[in-house]
Amino acid sequence: MLTVGIKYCGGCMATYDRVAACAEIRGRCPDVRWEYAKEGVCYDELLLIQGCVRRCASCGNLIARHGTVTVCGLQDVPRAAKAILQMAARSGRPDETEPPPQGENK
Amino acid sequence: MGLMTSAQYIESIRAMKRNVYFMGKKIENTVDHPVLRPSMNCIIETYEMALMPEYEDLMTAESHLIHEKVNRFNHIDMEKEDLMKKIQMQRLMGQRTGMCFQRCVTMDGANALFCTTYEVDQKYGTHYHENFVNWFKRIQKEDLYVCAGITDPKGDRSKGPLEQADPDLFLHVVERRPDGVVVNGAKLHLTSCVNAHEIFIMPTMSLKPGCEDYAICAAIPMDDPGITLIIDHNSCDLRKLYSGEMDLGNAKYGGIEAVCVFDHVFVPNERIFLNGETEFAGILVDRFATYHRNSYGGCKPGTGDVLIGACSLLSDYIGTGKAAHIKEKLIEMTHLNETLWACGVASSAAGHQMPAGNWMIDPMLANICKLNVTRFPYEICHLAEEIAGGLLVTAPSQADFENPVTGEYLRKFLQGANGVPAEQKVRALRLIETMTRGAGAVGYLTESMHGAGSPAAQKINITRYADLSTKQGYAKRLAKLP
Numbered sequence: 001m002l003t004v005g006i007k008y009c010g011g012c013m014a015t016y017d018r019v020a021a022c023a024e025i026r027g028r029c030p031d032v033r034w035e036y037a038k039e040g041v042c043y044d045e046l047l048l049i050q051g052c053v054r055r056c057a058s059c060g061n062l063i064a065r066h067g068t069v070t071v072c073g074l075q076d077v078p079r080a081a082k083a084i085l086q087m088a089a090r091s092g093r094p095d096e097t098e099p100p101p102q103g104e105n106k
Numbered sequence: 107m108g109l110m111t112s113a114q115y116i117e118s119i120r121a122m123k124r125n126v127y128f129m130g131k132k133i134e135n136t137v138d139h140p141v142l143r144p145s146m147n148c149i150i151e152t153y154e155m156a157l158m159p160e161y162e163d164l165m166t167a168e169s170h171l172i173h174e175k176v177n178r179f180n181h182i183d184m185e186k187e188d189l190m191k192k193i194q195m196q197r198l199m200g201q202r203t204g205m206c207f208q209r210c211v212t213m214d215g216a217n218a219l220f221c222t223t224y225e226v227d228q229k230y231g232t233h234y235h236e237n238f239v240n241w242f243k244r245i246q247k248e249d250l251y252v253c254a255g256i257t258d259p260k261g262d263r264s265k266g267p268l269e270q271a272d273p274d275l276f277l278h279v280v281e282r283r284p285d286g287v288v289v290n291g292a293k294l295h296l297t298s299c300v301n302a303h304e305i306f307i308m309p310t311m312s313l314k315p316g317c318e319d320y321a322i323c324a325a326i327p328m329d330d331p332g333i334t335l336i337i338d339h340n341s342c343d344l345r346k347l348y349s350g351e352m353d354l355g356n357a358k359y360g361g362i363e364a365v366c367v368f369d370h371v372f373v374p375n376e377r378i379f380l381n382g383e384t385e386f387a388g389i390l391v392d393r394f395a396t397y398h399r400n401s402y403g404g405c406k407p408g409t410g411d412v413l414i415g416a417c418s419l420l421s422d423y424i425g426t427g428k429a430a431h432i433k434e435k436l437i438e439m440t441h442l443n444e445t446l447w448a449c450g451v452a453s454s455a456a457g458h459q460m461p462a463g464n465w466m467i468d469p470m471l472a473n474i475c476k477l478n479v480t481r482f483p484y485e486i487c488h489l490a491e492e493i494a495g496g497l498l499v500t501a502p503s504q505a506d507f508e509n510p511v512t513g514e515y516l517r518k519f520l521q522g523a524n525g526v527p528a529e530q531k532v533r534a535l536r537l538i539e540t541m542t543r544g545a546g547a548v549g550y551l552t553e554s555m556h557g558a559g560s561p562a563a564q565k566i567n568i569t570r571y572a573d574l575s576t577k578q579g580y581a582k583r584l585a586k587l588p
Binding site: 006007008009010011012013018019036049056057058 | 408
């Protein structure tokens with residue numbers, strides 16, 4: 001099962017309800033294991049919930065095999081959910097042996 | 107030990123036995139006191155938010171001292187990014203509480219102490235930095251809240267410490283022992299001291315040789331039997347005792363300050379961070395002031411966000427939201443508020459690294475920031491009162507809304523536009539009232555004026571950092587002057 005680490009920005013100038021957006025994405029991706037991202041743990045994917053275009057969530061020490069999905073507003077929710085669903089569908093296939101470079105943004 | 111939950115924090119304060127007085131009575135239980143509890147709720151919020159994933163990025167940081175996650179209010183700024191995250195956190199807290207949330211002095215004082223004790227040790231071969239680091243590691247590990255005692259009573263303001271009729275008008279060392287010192291005196295305006303586990307004391311001003319006993323900086327547990335806290339009686343505070351929740355405007359959060367008396371309090375050597383080195387007294391307090399003046403560029407914009415939001419909401423409730431003059435006022439309020447934020451951001455962005463390794467706020471821009479903070483909230487409040495109208499100060503109480511006779515009249519005659527109920531309109535008004543002239547105004551206005559130094563203090567520093575001779579050089583070059 002795909003494991004996704006969730007990282008929020010600090011929310012000082014959030015232009016939308018970040019918690020609701022994250023809940024929406026999680027609701028659209030039921031067959032995924034979700035955790036709040038911790039340093040030292042390798043996730044399949046990272047979901048960055050950025051409150052605004054400044055994108056200042058600190059994620060340099062977080063590790064993801066297949067890259068990062070970033071949300072900066074509610075308009076990004078469908079795209080983010082789709083990207084995670086596609087990765088979940090591909091995960092476990094025999095040809096998925098080489099992950100793309102860490103930090104690749106979708 | 108890690109981050110405390112709010113429940114753990116509350117019980118840790120409840121377990122402390124302190125000498126606390128309010129309105130002439132000794133208070134045994136400050137945790138559940140209706141006037142004092144709102145202040146504690148601000149501190150509780152800092153503990154709760156540190157454990158919430160959606161705020162963790164701002165509310166916590168990795169400590170370079172204990173290599174664990176700590177509350178950012180207990181963090182030494184070892185990365186330049188920390189200076190920005192500091193004020194982002196403060197803006198967030200201002201938005202959440204709508205007032206001074208009282209925990210900033212810990213990080214501002216700790217950062218000033220970290221770099222200054224390092225330099226004192228470099229010059230004099232003392233061990234203050236080691237003392238401070240060892241003490242602060244425990245503060246971080248146990249996630250304690252430390253308040254600050256800076257301002258001395260000062261007595262005759264035209265005279266220095268040695269010339270006062272009563273030497274205790276500036277806190278000082280009265281006895282020196284092999285294992286520590288005894289201090290006597292008082293500190294004023296202690297923010298949220300009843301909610302703190304410890305206090306650090308430092309001189310309030312530069313000191314000359316001869317004033318060695320006054321050049322004392324140390325950390326003291328808040329439940330030392332020699333400490334007495336006399337809580338302030340400030341604007342509308344007693345409304346919390348007799349008014350309804352609606353009448354308070356911001357019922358959950360509040361602030362308190364206190365006179366803190368140190369009656370022959372013993373401080374062991376390991377808790378001393380400066381002891382007699384007068385040349386560093388002014389440096390230490392100046393650095394604390396620099397960090398703290400930057401903090402106002404975060405907290406006051408956050409509080410201002412709430413006030414602007416309340417005014418915008420009220421104008422919608424009463425049908426003036428589309429009026430040009432209301433929009434103009436909201437724009438001006440936003441302009442002033444964001445200018446404060448811009449100053450805070452600038453003073454963080456222009457920071458530099460200290461020899462000790464931590465990052466320091468730019469002092470000129472921090473003073474510019476704070477000088478603006480002494481003015482702009484007053485203008486923002488002026489505009490808020492214009493928007494609010496006279497009902498801001500003439501609204502009946504919650505009790506009158508609940509009375510079956512008067513309630514019916516009030517719901518009919520105070521109703522808003524488009525079916526907005528009267529109570530909703532009055533709630534918005536009460537929030538504006540507390541922030542502009544009530545309990546909230548203590549933090550938003552007078553504390554903006556005097557906290558971290560009064561306007562005169564900022565002007566002195568602006569003069570210091572203005573570097574007029576360099577600017578004269580620019581003018582001479584262009585005007586071809588000698």
